[in-house]
Amino acid sequence: MAADQTLSAPLLDNVPHTVITVHENPPSQAQPPFDNHNQDSSFDEENPYGFLGAHGFEVPGPTTVDPxxxxxxxxxxxxxWVKIVVCLPIAALRLVLFGLCLTVGYVATVCALRGWEDKQNPMPKWRCRLMWVTRLCSRCILFSFGYHWIRRKGRPAPREIAPIVVSNHxxxxxxIFFFYELFPTIVASESHDSMPFVGTIIRAMQVIYVNRFSHSSRKHAVNEIKRKASCDQFPRLLLFPEGTTTNGRAIISFQLGAFIPGYPIQPVIVHYPHVHFDQSWGNISLAKLMFRMFTQFHNFMEVEYLPVVSPLENVKENAVQLAQRTSHAIATALNVVQTSHSYGDLMLMTKASEFKQDKPSLYMVEMAWIESLFRLSTLEAVDLLDKFLSMNPDSSCLGRYYSRMRHCYHIFPSLSSPLHPSWLVQDYLDFYFFKGRKKNERLLVNTGSLT
Structure with a gap:
């Protein structure tokens, strides 16, 4: 410090100062003291910092996580590219191993099912022992896909403690892994029964088929889950409550089938660490995904069995709350976000892809939230999107908005009921499909009037 400086001396001496003069003129006549960008930055209500040379700002449009x-x-x-070329001979051997194991497992399963007619009761023990051949074949199939070893953490709880297991998908x-590890009873879509080889194998697991769009089918599936979970003679039940596969970077909304019976549940998390190859089955074809798996030196997979989530004692807890606690446990263990996406969002994205949209993921709306708040089913939303895209909207989706809106009211007569007033259609299309600007005040007023 200089010798002539004291505690009372100014720290900044001989430094030029910038003086800002604030005029008392109206905002329209106020002149900015400087303008670095050669633009009019006069003070106004929308840009209170214009007198400092700051530009106005716009709130970005809504963005959606793509799970x-x-x-x-x-x-x-x-x-x-080098790895794929080097692994091509290895991939051919893996493909042969895959086909051989699938054939042997299929034959063993057919033998185990032959003559078994009483499928409402647990499978006899000698048939279960024969299914061990198929289970070993499934482990060899995992080996052929590059999963030479699988890291496990924790242990499966006894079936008497946790009859239901849920996992991210x-x-x-x-x-395939859980078939080898637990040989559980699974809940699957009805379409899986017609799949070659796979349909026969999952029938040996005493599968519970469900049609996600049929209320009676869902009710029957819940009754079957409750019946089989209450009997220790049946294998434990395995469900993927998300209802579809994701990329593992988010936990989407849970279906309630596993939680309605009210039994203790053991969550399991599955993680695929990777650097160059994402093994998730999202917007990628099955053939391409299998090819990439075959042409990797090794694919990493980690499985962790979490503590059992039991219904709270002396506290009335419904299925939604139990599902939320389980979902939170899985998301916390994976360190990922939770969203309100569902299988319906995948249907919307698929529909947008059919119409050759540039970014089909923009049409996802977190369908579980839409269903609960707006009482709009997945099939109605898909039909709504189909009719909207058939209008061939422009790239901004705003040019024909007002000219088409009256036509929208006529093609959606089912949404003119008290549960779906006309403003709801307008808000839904404006906020999600037309991607226009949305005032939060209006959304709050509308949702408040809805509830």
Missing amino acids: FKNYTLGIDGLYE VSYIEP
Whole structure:
């Protein structure tokens, strides 16, 4: 410090100062003291910092997390191309091993099912022992896909303690792994029964089929879950409550089928660490995903059994609350976000892809939230999007908004009921499909009047 400075001396001496003069003129006549960008930045209500030369700002449009996006759709980098070329002979051997194991497992399953007619009761023990051949074949199938070893953490709880197991769903690998590890009874879509080889094998698991769009089918599935969970002679039940595969970077909304019976549940998390190849089965074809798995030196997979989540004692807890606690436990263990997406969002994205939209993921609306708040079913939303895209909207989705809105009211007569007033259609299309600007005050007023 200089010798002539004291505690009372100014710290900044001989430094030029900038003087800002604030005029008392109206905002329209006020002149900015400086303008670095050669633009009019006069003070107004929308830009109170204009007198400092700051530009006005716009609130960005709504963005949506895409829980179905595979981040390695393309083959990038010299390392990946060299690895694929080197692994092509290995991939051929793996493909032969896969086909051989699938054939042997299929034959063993057919033998185990032959002559078994009483499928409402647990499978006899000698048939279960024969199914061990198929279970060993499934482990060899995992080996052929590059899962030479699988890291496990924790242990499965005894079936008497936790008759129901739930897991996040990232790929088709988890059902194969759990088939080998637990040989559980699963809940699957009715469409799986017609799949070659796979349909026969899951029938041996005493599968519970469900049609997600049929109320009676869902009710029957819940009754079957309750019946089989209450009997220790049946295997434990395995459910993927998300209802579809995701990329593992988010936990989407849970279906309630596993939680309505009110039994203790053991959550399991499955994680696929990777650097170059995302193994999630999202917006990628099955053939391409299998090819990429076959052409990897090794694919990493980690499975962790979490503590059992039991219904609270002396506290009345419904299925929604139990599902929320389980979902939170899984999301916390994975360190990922929770969203209100559902299988309906995947249907909306698929519909947008059919119409050759540039960014189909923009049409996802977190369908579970829409269903609960707006009472709009998935099938209605898909039909709504189909009719909207058939209008061939422009890239901004705003040019024909007002001219088409009256036509929208006529093609959606089912939404003119008290549960779906006309403003709801307008808000729904404006906020999600037309991607226009949305005032939060109006949304709050409308949702408040709805509830």
